[in-house]
Amino acid sequence: MTSLGSKASRRVFVTGTAGFIGFHLAHLLLEEGLEVFGYDGMTDYYDVRLKQRRHQVLLQHPGFACVEGQLEDQALLDRTIDAFAPDAIVHLAAQAGVRFSLENPRAYIDSNVVGTFNVMEAARRLGVAHLLMASTSSVYGANEDMPFVETEKADTQLTIYAATKKATESMGHSYAHLWNLPITMFRFFTVYGPWGRPDLALFKFVDAILDDRPIDIYNHGEMYRDFTYVADLVRAIRLLIDVPPVRPACTADIAPGDSLSPVAPFRVVNIGNSDKVRLLDFIEAIEWELGKPAIRNLLPMQMGDVPATWADATLLYRLTGYAPRTDFRDGISRFVAWFRDYYQK
Numbered sequence: 001m002t003s004l005g006s007k008a009s010r011r012v013f014v015t016g017t018a019g020f021i022g023f024h025l026a027h028l029l030l031e032e033g034l035e036v037f038g039y040d041g042m043t044d045y046y047d048v049r050l051k052q053r054r055h056q057v058l059l060q061h062p063g064f065a066c067v068e069g070q071l072e073d074q075a076l077l078d079r080t081i082d083a084f085a086p087d088a089i090v091h092l093a094a095q096a097g098v099r100f101s102l103e104n105p106r107a108y109i110d111s112n113v114v115g116t117f118n119v120m121e122a123a124r125r126l127g128v129a130h131l132l133m134a135s136t137s138s139v140y141g142a143n144e145d146m147p148f149v150e151t152e153k154a155d156t157q158l159t160i161y162a163a164t165k166k167a168t169e170s171m172g173h174s175y176a177h178l179w180n181l182p183i184t185m186f187r188f189f190t191v192y193g194p195w196g197r198p199d200l201a202l203f204k205f206v207d208a209i210l211d212d213r214p215i216d217i218y219n220h221g222e223m224y225r226d227f228t229y230v231a232d233l234v235r236a237i238r239l240l241i242d243v244p245p246v247r248p249a250c251t252a253d254i255a256p257g258d259s260l261s262p263v264a265p266f267r268v269v270n271i272g273n274s275d276k277v278r279l280l281d282f283i284e285a286i287e288w289e290l291g292k293p294a295i296r297n298l299l300p301m302q303m304g305d306v307p308a309t310w311a312d313a314t315l316l317y318r319l320t321g322y323a324p325r326t327d328f329r330d331g332i333s334r335f336v337a338w339f340r341d342y343y344q345k
Helices: 020-029 047-057 072-082 105-126 160-179 199-208 230-239 278-290 314-320 330-345
Strands: 011-015 033-038 063-068 089-093 130-136 183-188 215-216 266-271 295-299
Touching: 011 020, 011 072, 020 033, 020 047, 020 230, 033 047, 033 072, 047 063, 063 072, 072 105, 089 105, 089 230, 105 130, 105 160, 105 199, 130 160, 130 230, 160 183, 160 266, 199 215, 199 278, 199 330, 215 278, 230 314, 230 330, 266 314, 278 330
Parallel strands: 011 033, 011 089, 033 063, 089 130, 130 183, 183 266, 215 295
Antiparallel strands: none
């Protein structure tokens, strides 16, 4: 296995490069001089034109190439990964969305479980230096002790989306143990920023307020989220690529607070801003940035939702020396500037 931190050719295969986070990660890797190959299914879960535009931006860079295909298409996925021969794989593609999982749970099994299995099989076969895979803060489910830490149990998922992500963590651990394949799972906390998904709260709120449409505010706004700016998130992923976990010789070798498995080169890492923000404060910052108030449609808590998320990102800092710190007001300002420019509103 090669180390991405070495001077050797650094080639990263990224699934989901037409998606919100995958686009930003690919752009960062390309700017640092790495070769990136993208794989994306271009599903119509949201506006495919936005996904196509992201890929068009990335294709302006000579170090980027991509293929459109589903994760479930194992033959195409295998051919694509084998031809590129990556040093590392970052698996971000998934069927996203907590609420959509209530309507179409099968899509989550097909993409998130079967698709992830196919990615892991390819990584095992090629013996990549590091496989990194996206999980979610939603795996903490009904846990109430906050901030959430990676070493606490997370067995009470509340949606099929969260359950599929927890399943991929368990699958990843078994592959790391059986095949000595270094795997890092990262749990994302409420990612937002330019080029964001239209189904995410910030996008929906800005779009509705500008068009004088009401916004749905669940639990009457008494919810808290650890909003993480996308540029901070992908910087953390980039740094984690160079920190593959190593199977410890014994349990005593694992530092306190480290989620490193005692029996596998496997680790779970939170990526969050470590700042619990009230949803109503988030909405007020949007209103201030847009210069107009929202029409508020106050609703009860939605099924499968949680009242709060809050990351303990100490482990991320210990591993990389980096901590996401973008203030949500600054992040909102940058998103609004992008939104107005992109949609000419």
